[in-house]
Amino acid sequence: LKNKPIGIFDSGVGGLTVARQIMDALPQEHLIYFGDSLRAPYGDRAPEQLAQFSRQIIDFLMDKDIKALVVACGTISARIFGTVEQMTDIPVLGMVVPGVTAALAATKTGRIGVMATAGTVASGAHRTAILTQRPDAQVMSVACPLFVPLTEEGWSDNTVADMTAQIYLADMAANRIDTAILGCTHYPLLINSIKKALPSDVTIVDPAVVLAQDLKKTLGDAGLTRVDDTLPVHQFYISGNKEKFDKISALALKVSCDAQVVKLYGNK
Amino acid sequence: LKNKPIGIFDSGVGGLTVARQIMDALPQEHLIYFGDSLRAPYGDRAPEQLAQFSRQIIDFLMDKDIKALVVACGTISARIFGTVEQMTDIPVLGMVVPGVTAALAATKTGRIGVMATAGTVASGAHRTAILTQRPDAQVMSVACPLFVPLTEEGWSDNTVADMTAQIYLADMAANRIDTAILGCTHYPLLINSIKKALPSDVTIVDPAVVLAQDLKKTLGDAGLTRVDDTLPVHQFYISGNKEKFDKISALALKVSCDAQVVKLYGNK
Numbered sequence: 001l002k003n004k005p006i007g008i009f010d011s012g013v014g015g016l017t018v019a020r021q022i023m024d025a026l027p028q029e030h031l032i033y034f035g036d037s038l039r040a041p042y043g044d045r046a047p048e049q050l051a052q053f054s055r056q057i058i059d060f061l062m063d064k065d066i067k068a069l070v071v072a073c074g075t076i077s078a079r080i081f082g083t084v085e086q087m088t089d090i091p092v093l094g095m096v097v098p099g100v101t102a103a104l105a106a107t108k109t110g111r112i113g114v115m116a117t118a119g120t121v122a123s124g125a126h127r128t129a130i131l132t133q134r135p136d137a138q139v140m141s142v143a144c145p146l147f148v149p150l151t152e153e154g155w156s157d158n159t160v161a162d163m164t165a166q167i168y169l170a171d172m173a174a175n176r177i178d179t180a181i182l183g184c185t186h187y188p189l190l191i192n193s194i195k196k197a198l199p200s201d202v203t204i205v206d207p208a209v210v211l212a213q214d215l216k217k218t219l220g221d222a223g224l225t226r227v228d229d230t231l232p233v234h235q236f237y238i239s240g241n242k243e244k245f246d247k248i249s250a251l252a253l254k255v256s257c258d259a260q261v262v263k264l265y266g267n268k
Numbered sequence: 269l270k271n272k273p274i275g276i277f278d279s280g281v282g283g284l285t286v287a288r289q290i291m292d293a294l295p296q297e298h299l300i301y302f303g304d305s306l307r308a309p310y311g312d313r314a315p316e317q318l319a320q321f322s323r324q325i326i327d328f329l330m331d332k333d334i335k336a337l338v339v340a341c342g343t344i345s346a347r348i349f350g351t352v353e354q355m356t357d358i359p360v361l362g363m364v365v366p367g368v369t370a371a372l373a374a375t376k377t378g379r380i381g382v383m384a385t386a387g388t389v390a391s392g393a394h395r396t397a398i399l400t401q402r403p404d405a406q407v408m409s410v411a412c413p414l415f416v417p418l419t420e421e422g423w424s425d426n427t428v429a430d431m432t433a434q435i436y437l438a439d440m441a442a443n444r445i446d447t448a449i450l451g452c453t454h455y456p457l458l459i460n461s462i463k464k465a466l467p468s469d470v471t472i473v474d475p476a477v478v479l480a481q482d483l484k485k486t487l488g489d490a491g492l493t494r495v496d497d498t499l500p501v502h503q504f505y506i507s508g509n510k511e512k513f514d515k516i517s518a519l520a521l522k523v524s525c526d527a528q529v530v531k532l533y534g535n536k
Contacts, residue, residue, distance in 0.1 A: 038313075044306070044509045146428075149417040160414075160431050167428065241312045 002226050005030035005235070006215070007066035009057045012040035013238075013245055014148070014185035015072030016252035018095075018208040022070065023234075023253075025212035026219070028226050031234045032064050035259070038240030041148065042075040043119040047083075050076055054084050056264045060237075062088060067224050070215065071095065072208075074116055074184045078125035091218050098214055099181045099207030100129040106203040107179040110137040113172040113202075115194070116183030118143040126183060140175055144168045144184075151189040152244060154251065161190055165197035172198065179203045189251055237262050270494050273298035273503070274483070275334035277325045280308030281506075281513055282416070282453035283340030284520035286363075286476040290338065291502075291521075293480035294487070296494050299502045300332050303527075306508030309416065310343040311387040315351075318344055322352050324532045328505075330356060335492050338483065339363065340476075342384060342452045346393035359486050366482055367449045367475030368397040374471040375447040378405040381440040381470075383462070384451030386411040394451060408443055412436045412452075419457040420512060422519065429458055433465035440466065447471045457519055505530045 006026075008019055012035050019033055034057050036042075042050060054076055061069065068091045071077050071084055077094035085092045103112050114126040127139040146164050155161050172180065180202055182188055188206050195204065219225045226232070236259040238245050245259045274294075276287055280303050287301050302325050304310075310318060322344055329337065336359045339345050339352055345362035353360045371380050382394045389411040398405050414432050423429050440448065448470055450456055456474050463472065487493045494500070504527040506513050513527045 044512070046508070145421050146414075146417055146423075149414055153413050155414075160428055160435065163428050163431065240314070244312075 001067065002224055003030070003228060004065055004067035004224075005032045006068050006070065007032050007034070007061035007064065008070040008072050009034040009036070009061065010072040010185060011035070011042035011075060012037040012241075013152075013248040013252065014074075016249055017185050017188045018070065018072035018211065020253050021206070021208040021212040022215060025216055028228065028232055029219075030226070030232045032061060032066060033234070033236045034061060035236075035238040035245065037238045037245060041117070042073060043117045045075070047080055050080050051083050054080065055087060058084070058087050060262070060264055064235075066090065068093070068215065068219060070211065072185055074120045078116070078120040078123040078183075091222065093211055093215055093218065095185065095207045095211065096125045096129055098210035099183060099205055100126055100133070102205040102207065102210040103179045103181050104130065104133055106205060107137070109176070109178045110134060111175065111177045111179075112137055112139050113169075113177040113180040114139060114141040114183050115144050115147070115168065115172075115180065115187065116141065117148065118145055120183055126181060140172055140177060142168055142172060144187075147184065147190055148186045151186045151251075152248065154247060156190050156251075157192040161193040162196055165190065165193040169194065169197040177202060179205060181205045181207065183207075189248075236260065239264060269335065270492055271298070271496060272333055272335035272492075273300045274336050274338065275300050275302070275329035275332065276338040276340050277302040277304070277329065278341045278453060279303070279310035279343060280305040280509075281420075281516040281520065282342075284517055285453050285456045286338060286340035286479065288521050289474070289476040289480040290483060293484050296496065296500055297487075298494065298500045300329060300334060301502070301504045302329060303504075303506045303513065305506045305513060309385070310341060311385045313343070315348055318348050319351050322348065323355060326352070326355050328530070328532055332503075334358065336361070336483065336487060338479065340453055342388045346384070346388040346391040346451075359490065361479055361483055361486065363453065363475045363479065364393045364397055366478035367451065367473055368394055368401070370473040370475065370478040371447045371449050372398065372401055374473060375405070377444070377446045378402060379443065379445045379447075380405055380407050381437075381443075381445040381448040382407060382409040382451050383412050383415070383436065383440075383448065383455065384409065385416065386413055388451055394449060408440055408445060410436055410440060412455075415458055416452065416454045419454045419519075420516065422515060424458050424519075425460040429461040430464055433458065433461040437462065437465040445470060447473060449473045449475065451475075457516075504528065507532060
């Protein structure tokens with residue numbers, strides 16, 4: 001049981017930054033990653049579609065006999081996490097709770113910024129979770145639609161990325177937030193541009209770091225931690241678009257890895 | 269027969285720039301537009317998928333009894349135009365031929381630049397069509413993946429758009445092209461930034477302008493021109509994502525119009 005892999009899924013390649021954090025925190029665990037790159041992005045999908053896609057992917061991962069599931073997709077985590085949690089009996093971790101927990105621990109003033117895709121911002125998931133725990137918090141959410149295409153173009157830390165971050169984050173900076181949540185798994189790839197656009201005393205929270213620690217604790221509590229000394233074996237599956245996977249995986253995982261293209265569904 | 273509408277389809281909202289040119293050239297014609305915004309972008313789709321999607325959309329438009337079909341999608345036009353042409357008996361016009369015809373008419377030196385999505389550039393459709401007619405031409409194709417997200421963010425003519433165009437088009441400018449083709453229907457929305465990034469003596473070709481003239485001639489030759497004095501009625505259909513349609517339609521059509529969301533297919 002302890003030797004079973006951890007399943008991770010995302011709409012595409014952004015979740016690889018989450019896989020990286022899990023590899024760092026739990027270096028002995030086997031990982032199985034599924035990226036639905038053929039149907040990405042999920043941002044504008046209807047909830048029923050998101051649920052259907054999640055069902056297909058969870059079935060695929062459960063067939064691989066995973067012991068825990070990480071929903072490394074901001075949209076699924078923000079919009080239908082409750083539904084996805086009920087699709088399986090194994091522990092399920094999403095991106096919203098770790099980000100919010102870390103931000104609440106870090107903030108002094110209660111002024112928290114959330115940068116995310118338009119769909120995640122519209123869901124209000126971070127805002128709701130923050131205000132439930134700290135009703136006097138001031139939450140400022142900003143949709144940053146160009147951040148994903150920028151990272152996918154490999155343009156981090158260049159002038160265009162810097163300026164785009166400046167435009168998106170100007171209001172947050174002016175509103176004196178003291179903590180900012182990276183609400184989309186692609187955004188850690190733009191961290192340098194994001195840092196430059198915010199005052200240097202703002203704490204920037206990468207939810208994946210906290211999620212990896214939560215996962216470690218969850219596995220430990222359940223007696224599911226792999227203790228084998230042999231190196232883990234990771235498997236990467238995508239639904240298409242291998243070129244993009246190869247490009248981003250090098251940036252996000254900082255190691256090269258090979259992904260297998262699988263068909264979970266018809267030509268849709 | 270002459271009173272039947274012209275059908276136009278695109279993967280999303282970019283084709284609205286083509287609809288605009290057709291409205292200008294053929295102000296008395298009824299238009300029916302279908303944008304598959306739920307499944308956009310098409311750029312990375314497999315040819316069989318593209319053919320399947322086109323089949324669904326053409327069936328929808330043929331049910332509306334159209335007299336001619338405009339494929340206002342760069343990807344479909346570049347990659348499976350021959351297949352789509354055979355799906356119906358009415359005249360079918362695509363984006364590649366008009367762009368290439370206009371560029372060949374405009375170029376003096378035969379040095380032609382093509383800016384397009386990665387998929388269209390990879391197809392080599394423009395290059396092949398140019399070299400068939402002018403074997404000594406020099407074709408320089410550049411993929412500009414950020415142009416579409418920029419226009420969808422409404423960022424035309426700002427510093428980020430200007431700089432992005434400069435980066436993408438620097439090689440074209442340095443290679444002394446004298447003519448450039450806008451190989452994606454979104455790009456006319458970025459025309460100011462594109463102009464600034466190229467030497468002022470480069471002729472920039474919008475294929476939609478020529479397509480509208482080709483369509484005028486095709487209808488005239490076939491005796492299909494609508495001559496009624498009453499104002500035409502345009503219909504816009506999309507498969508989802510109404511917010512984006514509303515945003516881009518205002519920019520591309522320069523009039524406000526309402527789109528109806530229709531389901532051509534299941535929750536895929």
